[in-house]
Amino acid sequence: DHSRVKLQNAENDYINASLVDIEEAQRSYILTQASDGPLPNTCCHFWLMVWQQKTKAVVMLNRVVEKESVKCAQYWPTKDDREMLYKETGFSVKFLSEDVKSYYTVHLLQLENINSGETRTISHFHYTTWPDFGVPESPASFLNFLFKVRESGSLNPEHGPAVIHCSAGIGRSGTFSLVDTCLILMEKGDDINIKQLLLNMRKYRMGLIQTPDQLRFSYMTIIEGAKFIKGDSNIQKRWKELSKEDLCPAFDHSPTKIMTEKYNGNRIGLEEEKLAGDRYTELSSKMQDTMEENSESVLRKRVREDRKANTAQKVQQMKQRLNETERKRKRWLYWQPILTKMGFVSVILVGAFVGWTLFFQQNLYWIHFPKEKFDMSIFPILKRKSNKETKIFPKNIFERKFFLLA
Numbered sequence: 001d002h003s004r005v006k007l008q009n010a011e012n013d014y015i016n017a018s019l020v021d022i023e024e025a026q027r028s029y030i031l032t033q034a035s036d037g038p039l040p041n042t043c044c045h046f047w048l049m050v051w052q053q054k055t056k057a058v059v060m061l062n063r064v065v066e067k068e069s070v071k072c073a074q075y076w077p078t079k080d081d082r083e084m085l086y087k088e089t090g091f092s093v094k095f096l097s098e099d100v101k102s103y104y105t106v107h108l109l110q111l112e113n114i115n116s117g118e119t120r121t122i123s124h125f126h127y128t129t130w131p132d133f134g135v136p137e138s139p140a141s142f143l144n145f146l147f148k149v150r151e152s153g154s155l156n157p158e159h160g161p162a163v164i165h166c167s168a169g170i171g172r173s174g175t176f177s178l179v180d181t182c183l184i185l186m187e188k189g190d191d192i193n194i195k196q197l198l199l200n201m202r203k204y205r206m207g208l209i210q211t212p213d214q215l216r217f218s219y220m221t222i223i224e225g226a227k228f229i230k231g232d233s234n235i236q237k238r239w240k241e242l243s244k245e246d247l248c249p250a251f252d253h254s255p256t257k258i259m260t261e262k263y264n265g266n267r268i269g270l271e272e273e274k275l276a277g278d279r280y281t282e283l284s285s286k287m288q289d290t291m292e293e294n295s296e297s298v299l300r301k302r303v304r305e306d307r308k309a310n311t312a313q314k315v316q317q318m319k320q321r322l323n324e325t326e327r328k329r330k331r332w333l334y335w336q337p338i339l340t341k342m343g344f345v346s347v348i349l350v351g352a353f354v355g356w357t358l359f360f361q362q363n364l365y366w367i368h369f370p371k372e373k374f375d376m377s378i379f380p381i382l383k384r385k386s387n388k389e390t391k392i393f394p395k396n397i398f399e400r401k402f403f404l405l406a
Contacts, residue, residue: 003019003021003203003204004019005019005053007048007049008052010045010089015032015042015046016032016033016169017030017032017049017163018030018031018169019161020201020205021204022181022197022201024185024190025181025184025188026157026184027155027157027180027184028157028161028162029177030049030162030164031170031173031208032046032165032169033166033167033170044086044088045089046075047075047089047091047093049163050111051113051120054160055159055160055161055162055163056123056152056153057124057125057149057154057155057159057162057163058122058124058125058162058163058165059125059127059162059164059165060125060166061164061165061172061176062130062165062167066132067132071132072167075093076093076109076124077093077094077095078095079095079098082094082095085114090114090115091111091112091113091114092112093109093110093111093112094109094110094112095109096108096109096110102129103127103128103129103136103137103141104125104126104127104128104145104148105128106148107123107124107126108121108122108124109121109122109123109124110122123152123154125149130142130166130172132166133171133211134213135175135213135214135216136217139217139220139224139225140224142217142221143224143225143228146179146180146183146225149162150180155180164176164177168210169205170206170207170210171208171209171211172214173208174198174205174207174209174210175214175218177201177208178197178198178201178208178209179218179221179222179225181197182222183222183226186222186225186229194218
């Protein structure tokens with residue numbers, strides 16, 4: 001919430017947009033997403049934000065229709081619909097001109113505050129060939145587009161932050177912001193840590209740069225841009241040659257025709273999609289590479305999920321083993337004192353028995369009684385057939401007296 005852009009003088013100050021401020025590069029960007037940014041019922045708030053933030057340029061990195069689904073509303077006027085009125089916030093947007101290239105289009109728009117009559121010129125840079133969750137065909141085409149935006153002066157610190165949006169406001173928008181910031185720092189001669197810079201930017205808007213391909217493309221583009229910074233004056237010409245920007249677009253990037261709708265009485269240029277069958281075929285052929293890249297991304301995602309599942313299973317097994325070991329330890333701690341006491345008592349009993357036996361044997365001696373002095377029939381156990389003396393073994397004097405008495 002600390003980086004959220006807040007609308008002023010409005011019933012609701014919320015708009016899904018984050019202000020990314022990079023002080024060392026003197027760059028500020030407002031990142032928003034098409035799904036929650038320029039919607040049919042929020043276009044008026046979008047232009048209110050552009051006016052209040054004194055934005056000079058809007059950078060659009062997605063198409064209105066992607067993968068046969070509408071990604072965002074047609075929030076800017078075209079040749080056919082030259083003006084849009086937003087009475088709820090009191091703004092009008094007029095079409096001035098456009099410059100169509102093979103992979104991007106630049107619109108020049110006029111934003112007017114109806115209440116005050118003040119007007120401002122807004123540059124709308126639309127990159128038309130960047131696939132969702134993918135990357136451009138080459139760093140050359142992207143750098144040519146980036147330098148086109150920079151040459152307009154719209155990103156300079158004397159203007160308000162540029163508004164950059166794509167389908168989610170983090171993948172393509174994050175790539176654009178990271179590359180531009182790194183090139184600015186390199187121009188200043190500063191040492192840059194791309195990873196740390198990206199992590200710092202994510203503090204303003206979480207999840208910037210969504211896929212490994214986008215991060216890899218960012219590194220490649222920064223390396224290619226460094227060649228121009230080091231003084232290779234011909235590199236920009238080669239970018240234009242490689243990107244073939246002067247060729248006609250492979251297919252029409254202009255917004256699809258949508259019937260005009262009204263929201264809260266405000267006329268906006270939402271047009272009904274009328275793509276012919278051959279155009280769908282052409283669009284499908286162009287999206288084939290993107291679908292393959294997406295399938296690879298899905299495969300990598302499945303592999304990561306399998307690894308996570310295996311790791312979770314191993315962790316669970318380790319926990320079970322640790323719990324079993326802990327239970328055994330607790331059982332041993334419970335029985336240890338009992339077994340110790342039983343062993344101690346057993347040792348005492350065995351010792352007492354051994355001591356008593358030894359004491360008994362030490363006090364034995366032989367007492368001889370003549371056979372003729374006693375009637376041997378009284379003690380059958382003492383009878384012997386021999387004429388020898390009979391041996392008995394009383395323990396002590398008391399037993400002898402008792403024996404004789406008996």
